[in-house]
Amino acid sequence: MATAQYRTLLEQIVHEGPWTVEETCRAYEVRAQQMHESATLSPRQLARWMRGDVGQARPVAQRVAEAFWGHRFEVLLGSPHELSEFERHSGTAAPGPSVDVESLEAAAVMAAHESFEHAARIAGTVDSDDISLLQESVLELARGYQTKPPLQLLTEARHIRNVAYLLLDKTRRPAQTSELYQVAGQACGLLSVVAFDLARWDAAEEQARSARTYAELIGDADLETWSRGTQALIANWRRQSRRAIDLIASSVDDAPAGVSTARLRAIEARAWAELGRPDQVKESLRLADVEMEQARYNELYGASGGEFGWGPSRHAACAGTALLTVGQGETAVTRISDAISLVPEDPLGGLAPARAQVDLAAAELVAGRFDASVDALDSVWTIPASHRRRGITGRMDQLAHRLVGRDWRDSPQAVELRDQIEVFNAEAAFRLALPSA
Template sequence: MRGVPPVPRTRVEQLVRQRRLTTQEFCVEFHTASQRVGRPLAVSERHASRWLSGRLGGLPHPATCRVLEHMFGEPAETLFGPPQPDPVPGGPEAITSLAAEGGVETATTASWEREIAMAAVESARFGQFAEQTNVGPHTLDQFRADAARIVATYPTRPVYPVFVELRELRNRIFELLEGRQHPQQTRELYLVAGVLCGVLSNASFDLGWLAAAETQARTAFLCAELAGSNALRAWIRGTQSLVAYWDDRPRMAVDLAVDGWRYQPEAGTARVRLAAIEARAQARLRDRRATEDALRRAEQARNEVLGEDDPGGMLAFPVAKQTFYAATTRLWLGEQSDLVLAERQAGEAVELYQEDPPERRRLGELCLARLDLAAARLGRQDLDGAAEQVQEVMVMSGRRRTDSVHRRLRQVANALRRPHYQTSALALDLRDQILSFCGAPTVPALPGAVLPGTGP
């Protein structure tokens, strides 16, 4: 003789038993019902057993609740509650009773009322689900403050420690983005993540890892897209163009800068930077007309800047940097008149950088401006003047080494191998000092920039 079946632990288990379904059959019916409500779902027997036994510890996902409510005609709160000894008002048994007492019309009215009540419960449950967030206003404020602090101090600090800090902060934001937030909070997180990935791209570039810099920049641009920020889109395109320029792909550098130009920044100097980067790449391609046009657009964009860069710091493109980029551009063009102009512009850039207080002075950029000044002086065979700038750079960049400064130093060292410097003790000593400082083989010198007639 069979024993008395155990008492159902939940209402849903009670209804499954009333239909004489096995757990496997229940799983099949759940999948079929989910297709009818427009979102196919599957459940394993093991997980279904957790539902039936009440071991879930709350309600399942709203989509799951909708399927179960469709199957049994009762709110999920009731289904995952205790079993009921009597027919539930509005349930199948009650409708049968109503039909017997008052006819089909009464039963249909009760069914409508049940559906209306159930729709209200569904909306309330979704409201509870939608208001959940794993980010509070304090967290967002802290992320913004941390990002602003890093971009403000990056140009004056050693690169690798900043890289480590950036990576840790970026990972915390990525983890939050895997959870739930309000749409505006998600946009803010993507904006900060885009800035951090952009600075990580710059740091990877400064450390000499150009492929890693490109990967970081691609992710940064995706974050800028998801945040809907034109200023960040334009700045990231500039960073991608910069990496291509230093990776000896000037045509790609031009294309990326031109593409970035279509994003009108909400505020800041991203467009000035794009045009200045494009000018250097066009000059490297020996397209004087396109170079002059890019330089004019950089000046025009400077005059059209609306408001300060946000978050500022290294994302801003100051006049000093625009001036030294223009000097590099003239060095690439390489005519004697260009070298004269390059020397003047590089000198102006050095003076502008030195006007900043030491704690805010952009050391890497100042070093590159000095090396442009050295290159222009070598172009007119002023070895003493060039040596003065190179010595300053080796002292200064020892506190903050970057790959771009090392590359430019090696270009100067390569220029010092030219025949008319072979008998100069100063040239030989300076070249040895540069190679010892860099500790790596030389690279080709700038064409016509470090010395007239030098070619890639």
């Protein structure tokens, strides 16, 4: 189509791109989320922009539009021109950070969620295939947790939970009700971890309690134990370590043997470490190691469960964190190094290697090896800002705090590393408000 038939460059880009107007609006809003801007775009508003009829477009809307389409806003509303092959294929005005593959995938996922939720809403009965799809989806999300940014995980886990709610309203069959409560509980569990990763402690606690309630309703001991352990982990990060220990004590006797109990004991060790009790740390880790030795993994909560999993790598990393906290640098280096080396053999055990790398850097620092500490961080600096979870940035803050200690405060290299950590954390995506879930 000749460019003269278009009124604006924006109209040309949209019409010659691969998306419908509705898909373009969804992708625009995804881009706004990635930029942490509060901007929406309706098909009607986009149509006005395409005509050049803008009126008083908000500055935030213009900023997102410029990042999304790759031109200044006034250029988008100006005369069309010959589009490059990239522009014609992608629907954007320039390569680079405008609309990346992640944005395209997120728009497709959003569209699929809308279709599934609408179908669930209008269906007269509950199809067992829909329940199976939800069960598969929550497991897939748990397994792929570390590969997605928290805000995307928030959207997907919330979708799974909401569809489970819709279907629960449509069935009275006990078997279906039990399955849906389990899905809802698992989704709330993942939402709890997302809120934790965004440092939204109250939201994390509420979601963990909800997960535990659903687990109690259906007698899912593994999910109940996992939820209680997550509550304890949240409490420990909130500097409520005594409460964390109480939560563990109230559930450990009823927890399934093996990985579920091992996780509780490892979290308990970290709480004792925060309280400065190395003797109790040693005993909790001993009990945790005994449970891991006799572990029998089940499908979701064992080594195949991703974020729900507790494989050997994650177990060793958690032990290393506890030892690091009580100042046992050499022993911590050994356990954390073991954890990192186990990752290839334990791909679904739930360990986020970046967290272990930060802990390794801190342990090397405690052991007096600054250069080894710097080397341990090599892979951490490349983490995209949107993936920098609280478990990473919180550890980086702790590492920075160690760098102001007596041994390093006058070191120019330490000062430079502290500055680098400050910039790294300042860029983290989770600094923004968490949307309601």
